[in-house]
Amino acid sequence: xxxxxxxxxxxxxxxxxxxxxxxxxxxxxxxxxxxxxxxxxxxxxxxxxxxxxxxxxxxxxxxxxxxxxxxxxxxxxxxxxxxxxxxxxxxxxxxxxxxxxxxxxxxxxxxxxxxxxxxxxxxxxxxxxxxxxxxxxxxxxxxxxxxxxxxxxxxxxxxxxxxxxxxxxxxxxxxxxxxxxxxxxxxxxxxxxxxxxxxxxxxxxxxxxxxxxxxxxxxxxxxxxxxxxxxxxxxxxxxxxxxxxxxxxxxxxxxxxxxxxxxxxxxxxxxxxxxxxxxxxxxxxxxxxxxxxxxxxxxxxxxxxxxxxxxx
Ligand code: TUI
Numbered sequence: 330x331x332x333x334x335x336x337x338x339x340x341x342x343x344x345x346x347x348x349x350x351x352x353x354x355x356x357x358x359x360x361x362x363x364x365x366x367x368x369x370x371x372x373x374x375x376x377x378x379x380x381x382x383x384x385x386x387x388x389x390x391x392x393x394x395x396x397x398x399x400x401x402x403x404x405x406x407x408x409x410x411x412x413x414x415x416x417x418x419x420x421x422x423x424x425x426x427x428x429x430x431x432x433x434x435x436x437x438x439x440x441x442x443x444x445x446x447x448x449x450x451x452x453x454x455x456x457x458x459x460x461x462x463x464x465x466x467x468x469x470x471x472x473x474x475x476x477x478x479x480x481x482x483x484x485x486x487x488x489x490x491x492x493x494x495x496x497x498x499x500x501x502x503x504x505x506x507x508x509x510x511x512x513x514x515x516x517x518x519x520x521x522x523x524x525x526x527x528x529x530x531x532x533x534x535x536x537x538x539x540x541x542x543x544x545x546x547x548x549x550x551x552x553x554x555x556x557x558x559x560x561x562x563x564x565x566x567x568x569x570x571x572x573x574x575x576x577x578x579x580x581x582x583x584x585x586x587x588x589x590x591x592x593x594x595x596x597x598x599x600x601x602x603x604x605x606x607x608x609x610x611x612x613x614x615x616x617x618x619x620x621x622x623x624x625x626x627x628x629x630x631x632x633x634x635x636x637x638x639x640x641x
Contacts, residue, residue, distance in 0.1 A: 331630055335494045335516040338463060339421060339442065340395045342366030343626055345507070346444075346465070346496055347618075348521025349399020349423050350473065350604070351375065352594045353532050356387030358618065361529035363394040365619035370397040370423055374590075378409040385417050395420040397444070402427020415439035423465060426474055428452065430459045446498070446519075448476025448483070450490050457491040464491065465519050468499030472522055472548065472559050472606035475499075481513070488514030502608035504628020508636070511629075522606040527618040533596035536603060539563075543609035552582055561603040565589060568600075 333344045345367040347354065351374025359369030371384045381398065388396045398419050400410050403426045411432045414422050422429075422436060424445045429436075436443045437460065446465040447453045453464050466487040468480025476483075480499040488495050497510035498519035510518045524530060526537050539561050551569040552558045556579070560566060565585070572582055586602060593601025616624075 331626060331633070333494070333511070333516040335463065335496065338494060339368055341368050343622055344496075344517030345622055345625065346370065346397075346423075346517060346519040347524045348471075348498065348519050349373070349397065349425070350521050350525070351399075351401060352591050353525060353530065353536075353604075354399070354521075355531045356384035356391075358524060358527060358530045359384070359396050360388045360391035361527060361618035362524065362622070363388065363396040364392040365617075365622045366394075367618070367622050368395060368397055368421060369618075370399050370421070372399050372401075373404065373406075373410050374401050375404045375406070377406055378413045381410060382413060382417070385413075385419060397421035397423055399423045399425060399446075400429070401425050402429065411435060414441055428456070429461075430456065433459050433461065444496070447487070448478060450486050453487045453495075454490050457493055461493065463494040463496060463516070465496045465498050466515070467519070468497075469550075469557075469559075470500030470607040471498055472604040472609075475550065475557050475559050477557075480510075484510065484513040484515050500606060500608050502611040504625045504630075505632055506608075507625055507629040508632040511633070512636075520608075522608045523612055523621060524618060525605065526612050526615045527621055528615055529618055532594045533598075535596045535598045536593055537615055539598045539603050540605050540609045540612050541615070543605065543612075545607075545610045548605055548607045548609050552586070556583075558586065558602070559604065559606060561598075561605050561609065563601075563603060564599045565602060 347362040349370035349372040351372045354372035362369030421442045442462045444463045469475040484497045494516035497515035502523040589602035593603045
């Protein structure tokens with residue numbers, strides 16, 4: 330059986346974490362992933378704390394296994410969400426789009442494990458020094474807000490720079506990706522896009538359908554320097570292209586994007602922001618989270634055995 334130090338650190342059976350996608354990663358999805366032996370994560374996004382508390386309760390009604398909450402550091406509710414996860418003693422917090430350094434003492438005191446998402450070596454080093462438990466190294470193949478470095482060069486550089494477990498993210502959707510991540514020195518993987526097409530994911534069927542239909546060049550980057558967002562091509566991305574071609578301001582671009590993720594989650598996949606990573610093209614069917622995880626674990630074991638036989 331394939332286990333890594335990440336499994337012991339987080340108390341999970343398989344080294345697979347589900348990305349904490351805003352509006353997409355609800356309690357239902359997180360519960361299914363955690364019940365299946367991975368780490369399910371509720372995406373708090375910019376939702377108020379009472380909404381996130383309901384999602385935490387949902388997970389706890391469905392499973393006793395560890396789970397997490399992702400805090401998006403551009404949310405207006407960051408302080409309240411930190412209070413909430415400490416009060417609820419959520420087992421794991423992942424963070425995105427910012428530096429959780431100032432909250433670490435509070436998380437530690439509450440016994441919450443902290444796993445920030447980073448897209449650079451510098452931030453990885455800084456956060457290790459501050460005492461985080463593990464890191465997600467997120468390459469620019471992933472969906473949503475992205476950094477500038479691809480998974481293949483980012484993961485080994487972060488692995489070399491720190492001593493804590495590193496979880497690879499961005500462009501991973503199958504057992505080959507898990508095996509590759511382990512080869513790069515990662516202790517596990519985080520997948521977002523693959524879990525959008527989990528049966529238990531509550532997004533509108535149109536969103537899942539858009540992921541299933543996506544081809545290799547459909548997950549494109551919109552926005553401007555420092556604020557790049559990867560989404561599936563549609564009428565919204567063409568509006569972004571038009572704005573960009575006529576040299577629109579950052580404010581105009583921002584205005585066009587506001588509220589559009591929620592629209593997509595509710596079914597408007599033409600003018601909504603259908604956030605998904607480049608691995609969308611590898612997602613071919615909707616199945617339960619447990620089946621996704623089982624399939625990936627079996628395939629990774631097969632790949633690793635095959636690679637082992639190459640050296641004999
Ligand atoms: O957070 C993400 N991806 C996201 S969050 C999100 S929510 C949303 N977006 C648009 C509209 C509505 C809702 C969608 N996608 N990924 C994690 C991530 N964090 N990637 C890169 C970073 C990051 C960037 C800079 C982490 C830290 C950082 O540091 C800044 C600093 O203070 O040093």
